[in-house]
Amino acid sequence: MLNSFGRHAIIIGAGMGGLAAAKALSPYFDKVTVLERDVLPATADPRIGTPHCRQLHVLLRGGLDTLSEFFPSFEAALEKAGAIRVRVGSETLVEAPGFDPFPQRDLGIDSLSMTRPLIELVVRRFVEQEPNIAFQTGCRVTRLLASPGSTVVTGVRYDVASGDSVELAADLVIDASSRGTLTLELLDRLNLARPEETEIGVDLAYATATFRIPRHAPRNWRAVFHRPSASSGRGGFIFPIEDRCWHVGLNGVHGEAPSDQLDEFIAFAGGLRTPTIHDAIKNAEAVGAIHRFNLPASVRRRFEALRRFPQRLIPIGDAICRFNPAYGQGMTVAAQEARVLKHLLEARAKNAEGLDALAPAYFEAIQGVLAAPWSVAENDFIYGKTRGPCPRDFQQRMQFSAALQKVAAQDAAVHRTLAEVSHLLKPHSALRAPDIVSKVEAVMAEM
């Protein structure tokens, strides 16, 4: 044990944020307890507590690298469990307005493709190997506990299957419950302000179907991204998953919704700008049901702006920021936030500091994690009906982005940087490097 900030930490939720946070905390507490309302499956199967897990989930390279920092053999374990390696750029086909398709080239980045339950299972198996992390399943946390007359969190109350209610003390509690309502309820109870919420109201409708990969599937791609245009808002993806199948995701915004009926789902694919996805699935064998999911808005809670926040409580993952899933960023952000937490604890342990004011330091530090993916989510203001505070420089950003795409199509180095930023490997500022800006400005001058 490197140091100890206390004897016991509690993580609420065994999803992506909770698992990564448990690993981040384990060197610093005698015991870490993960409380999960679901009974966790022993196999890579969907579960009730994460209804979105049936949807196509892309793990960006930034997320893969972050999880590999926590679990050095993560990539090998995922592949062994059935994940498929996809070379970004050469084995992915990107279709974007004005580039149907975008030039394919090897960008030197590998990604792994699989279902969300498989990612979670493999991460959980690693976390379970930590001797001081214990999972308690079938435990629904109902309340965060605070010491009387103070704003210090002291533990949680949870319900078990028998209906009994149990209290468990902790020196630090992580709210990885996705909704974050336990944290908001505590703020109300303590008469503290709730964080302001910034919303990008895009009314996303999402549906995922599974197909067996046909024997004569195209050979020029293993995965497809079809990016929507401002006028239609219809997009789609094909990604390989375990057992020689594809996950095919279709999405629409502001009332455009893919159906969960196979013929209508395929017809929706037929309405995309290009026939790529439709041609791939029209004669393919569908496996199981089609699952739909609606997400009204990307939401960012501005915890960093709060003047007061309870001690010994840290929210993580979707409890802080929920993104339009079409950009595939949520799991990576949750893992990167856990890495921030790990680094903060490491530094405090080294300097023999305690947990005081950990939350404000964490809220400030994760702004660097959130900035790039939030700015990607703001692309949804291309749709006229999107609600929320559109950035004042949005038009300039869109012009820059259009010119950047043109440069990247021609220039392999710029294409690679664009991919690194999209995969949350590099900050957005990498696209403002002087050599890139001068190339982009030259193109803008001709537009």
Ligand SMILES: Cc1cc2nc3c(=O)[nH]c(=O)nc-3n(C[C@H](O)[C@H](O)[C@H](O)COP(=O)(O)OP(=O)(O)OC[C@H]3O[C@@H](n4cnc5c(N)ncnc54)[C@H](O)[C@@H]3O)c2cc1C
């Ligand atoms: C349709 C859709 C598609 C998506 N696609 C992608 C994608 O392609 N790539 C990507 O990176 N992200 C994607 N995401 C986002 C991603 O799923 C989330 O960002 C990520 O799961 C957030 O992790 P989390 O730990 O905050 O929440 P979750 O992973 O949802 O975990 C929350 C956990 O808390 C448990 N829980 C909740 N309340 C309680 C309670 N009171 N007591 C105990 N346990 C509780 C739940 O059962 C669950 O296990 C998608 C999301 C959606 C909706």
